[in-house]
Amino acid sequence: MRIFVTGASGWIGSAVVTELLEAGHDVLGLARSDASAGAIAAAGAEIRRGDLGNLDVLRAAATESDGVIHLAFRHDIAFAGEFDAAVASDLKAIEAFGDALGGTNKPLAIASGVASLKPGALATERDMGEPFAGPGGRVLNERAALALAERGVRSMSVRFAPTVHGDGDNGFIAMLVAADRAAGSAAYIDEGTNRWPAVHRSDAGRLVRLGIERAPAGSVLHAVGEEGVALRDVSQAIGRALDLPVTSITAEQGQAQFGFLAHFLASDMPASSALTRELLGWQPAGPGLIADLEEGHYFAVAAA
Ligand SMILES: NC(=O)c1ccc[n+]([C@@H]2O[C@H](COP(=O)([O-])OP(=O)(O)OC[C@H]3O[C@@H](n4cnc5c(N)ncnc54)[C@H](OP(=O)(O)O)[C@@H]3O)[C@@H](O)[C@H]2O)c1
Numbered sequence: 001m002r003i004f005v006t007g008a009s010g011w012i013g014s015a016v017v018t019e020l021l022e023a024g025h026d027v028l029g030l031a032r033s034d035a036s037a038g039a040i041a042a043a044g045a046e047i048r049r050g051d052l053g054n055l056d057v058l059r060a061a062a063t064e065s066d067g068v069i070h071l072a073f074r075h076d077i078a079f080a081g082e083f084d085a086a087v088a089s090d091l092k093a094i095e096a097f098g099d100a101l102g103g104t105n106k107p108l109a110i111a112s113g114v115a116s117l118k119p120g121a122l123a124t125e126r127d128m129g130e131p132f133a134g135p136g137g138r139v140l141n142e143r144a145a146l147a148l149a150e151r152g153v154r155s156m157s158v159r160f161a162p163t164v165h166g167d168g169d170n171g172f173i174a175m176l177v178a179a180d181r182a183a184g185s186a187a188y189i190d191e192g193t194n195r196w197p198a199v200h201r202s203d204a205g206r207l208v209r210l211g212i213e214r215a216p217a218g219s220v221l222h223a224v225g226e227e228g229v230a231l232r233d234v235s236q237a238i239g240r241a242l243d244l245p246v247t248s249i250t251a252e253q254g255q256a257q258f259g260f261l262a263h264f265l266a267s268d269m270p271a272s273s274a275l276t277r278e279l280l281g282w283q284p285a286g287p288g289l290i291a292d293l294e295e296g297h298y299f300a301v302a303a304a
Pocket of ligand 1: 006009013032036050071072113159161162171
């Protein structure tokens with residue numbers, strides 16, 4: 001298949017591109033800059049220049065392709081306090097893909113997350129979450145994508161664990177390592193028994209490929225390799241690697257040490273991928289989060 005991939009130069013997208021090419025697919029990758037275009041071309045994919053806001057470009061590329069994987073997200077503005085604008089831009093892109101793919105039964109995979117789906121309990125693919133201000137705003141985008149199944153699109157949502165970890169990650173775990181290093185202590189909030197699901201980047205990339213190849217319309221897929229890793233265990237691994245004291249802090253102290261990340265670090269959000277594994281025969285094979293931390297690359301990156 002020829003697959004149009006947005007976010008092809010990103011952390012997950014670059015793994016997806018490699019995975020698709022190795023499986024014999026052709027990839028057309030969206031690039032908004034020379035640097036991104038260079039990275040996508042070096043991976044062996046074709047380039048389509050454009051920004052997520054260029055809806056005509058998105059529609060045309062989707063029409064010319066056998067399927068779309070939409071992974072781009074405007075994290076730059078989201079992290080700068082404009083989360084709602086990033087969510088709105090994401091929805092416009094999903095609607096543009098719906099316009100281009102409606103009635104074709106071509107696949108469309110969009111990115112979502114398992115965080116905040118069912119706080120304090122094991123979230124499954126059947127949990128649809130409740131829209132709320134902040135990260136929950138993406139719940140409505142997922143619903144819009146899944147509803148395209150009724151318009152003849154083989155649409156699916158891939159919900160990623162809050163940490164898609166691996167060598168080169170600059171997401172939440174890398175931010176946690178940097179904040180701990182700056183504070184001189186590896187801190188967890190309260191008891192630290194709250195859990196995060198996790199998935200290795202290579203497993204996430206393979207799941208997206210399997211989904212685009214054969215997930216039925218309206219599927220919800222959980223890119224979750226481990227259901228829940230206790231944050232205290234994560235802090236202990238960071239403390240060992242950086243030779244820092246491992247400490248419990250309050251939520252208020254967490255706000256000072258971690259800023260916006262404190263909310264996530266205090267959350268208990270285990271998630272299952274049992275239904276996804278059953279549906280697609282997907283079996284995560286990469287290292288778990290603690291083993292990945294013990295490989296050391298997070299600490300080399302944080303020191304750079
Ligand atoms: N990583 C995780 O742990 C995680 C967890 C849950 C959900 N997700 C979701 O999964 C998706 C992929 O995440 P990621 O970690 O791979 O993100 P990432 O590394 O930040 O990559 C984002 C991608 O989007 C592209 N992009 C951003 N703004 C754009 C714009 N205005 N026009 C065109 N392209 C634009 C970036 O291009 P440039 O290379 O030009 O910047 C990059 O290719 C996102 O929707 C993310 O929210 C990720």
